[in-house]
Amino acid sequence: MAEVNVINTKSQILEILSELNVDDVQTIEKWICSGSYKEDLQKLKTLQDLEKPLKKIGTTLKPMVPFKAEMPTETIIPPEVGDQADCNEVNTLHIDEFLYDVKDVEKLIKKGKIKKYYCKDCGSRNSEELIVTSHSMSRKALQYIFKVLLPADLKGKQLLDVGSRLGAVLYGAYYCSNAAKIIGVEINKELCDIQDKIIKQFSMDKNRILVEHSDVTNVENLIKTTDILVVNVLDFFVDIQKHIEIWRFLRKHLKKGAHLVANRSMVDTFNCLDIFEEFIDWLTICKPYQIDNEMLFDVEEYSEIYLYTIM
Numbered sequence: 001m002a003e004v005n006v007i008n009t010k011s012q013i014l015e016i017l018s019e020l021n022v023d024d025v026q027t028i029e030k031w032i033c034s035g036s037y038k039e040d041l042q043k044l045k046t047l048q049d050l051e052k053p054l055k056k057i058g059t060t061l062k063p064m065v066p067f068k069a070e071m072p073t074e075t076i077i078p079p080e081v082g083d084q085a086d087c088n089e090v091n092t093l094h095i096d097e098f099l100y101d102v103k104d105v106e107k108l109i110k111k112g113k114i115k116k117y118y119c120k121d122c123g124s125r126n127s128e129e130l131i132v133t134s135h136s137m138s139r140k141a142l143q144y145i146f147k148v149l150l151p152a153d154l155k156g157k158q159l160l161d162v163g164s165r166l167g168a169v170l171y172g173a174y175y176c177s178n179a180a181k182i183i184g185v186e187i188n189k190e191l192c193d194i195q196d197k198i199i200k201q202f203s204m205d206k207n208r209i210l211v212e213h214s215d216v217t218n219v220e221n222l223i224k225t226t227d228i229l230v231v232n233v234l235d236f237f238v239d240i241q242k243h244i245e246i247w248r249f250l251r252k253h254l255k256k257g258a259h260l261v262a263n264r265s266m267v268d269t270f271n272c273l274d275i276f277e278e279f280i281d282w283l284t285i286c287k288p289y290q291i292d293n294e295m296l297f298d299v300e301e302y303s304e305i306y307l308y309t310i311m
């Protein structure tokens with residue numbers, strides 16, 4: 001069996017090398033022969049270990065929420081503007097990426113639990129692939145945020161997630177960073193209760209991680225002391241007016257030098273809300289702090305996660 005594994009791995013490596021030019025093959029050869037790959041391999045293993053508690057939390061959360069991870073008390077409406085304005089009840093499938101990763105989704109499709117396509121005019125073969133959206137960030141995206149995008153050392157820093165939902169960002173920050181204070185602000189009480197249960201069940205330090213049941217526009221004091229603000233697209237949850245109100249509020253209270261992590265370009269967000277001119281000087285885009293770790297990720301997958309600094 002071991003021999004088969006080695007043969008398969010060699011075959012895969014050869015396949016990859018065959019796609020590269022001579023110079024790149026030499027660089028890879030040097031990386032292996034000098035032994036420096038060992039350090040990177042160790043980093044990858046550490047990353048895989050960090051994912052374990054997140055996976056365990058996902059498994060614990062699954063029976064606590066409906067399959068689509070949308071609560072009965074929520075009103076989730078496809079947005080009127082922006083890159084998700086084409087989503088509707090018929091063409092969109094909500095799968096929570098924190099609970100179900102790509103492999104899980106493939107398994108669900110195989111089992112017939114979810115469908116990949118919808119019929120454009122019933123009965124015919126004129127079908128179309130469903131748009132898949134997630135209301136939470138995936139485990140991998142969270143690791144990318146804390147192991148590539150943000151500074152490695154968040155000692156003494158406060159992180160706040162706007163609309164913390166199932167708590168994915170909070171747990172990511174808890175296990176993948178040394179941030180001192182991790183705060184989730186969530187408007188839906190049912191979701192706050194779920195996060196509190198997980199925090200308790202996993203014996204997390206309540207001095208370090210907490211959930212505030214509130215509209216984010218009511219927590220001025222928490223925003224003022226925040227060093228890292230995380231905002232996952234809010235389009236399905238707020239109308240245009242509320243969305244603008246939230247950004248104006250954040251601009252008023254977030255301190256200079258604070259970081260903003262967003263999973264859509266802020267240019268696109270401000271443009272679709274028609275407030276680009278008003279916000280143009282508020283922030284500037286930043287390069288990832290831990291660029292050496294990029295090789296541990298399929299970077300293209302996370303090209304929509306941006307880091308900004310408040311000016």
Ligand SMILES: C[S@@+](CC[C@H](N)C(=O)[O-])C[C@H]1O[C@@H](n2cnc3c(N)ncnc32)[C@H](O)[C@@H]1O
Pocket residue numbers: 135136137161162163164165166167168169185186187188191214215216217231232233234237238246
């Ligand atoms: C896209 S989800 C974000 C989930 C989470 N941050 C993550 O990335 O995994 C947006 C969340 O924001 C919450 N929300 C909407 N409006 C809010 C507001 N004004 N204040 C606080 N939370 C809000 C919604 O209830 C929803 O759970």
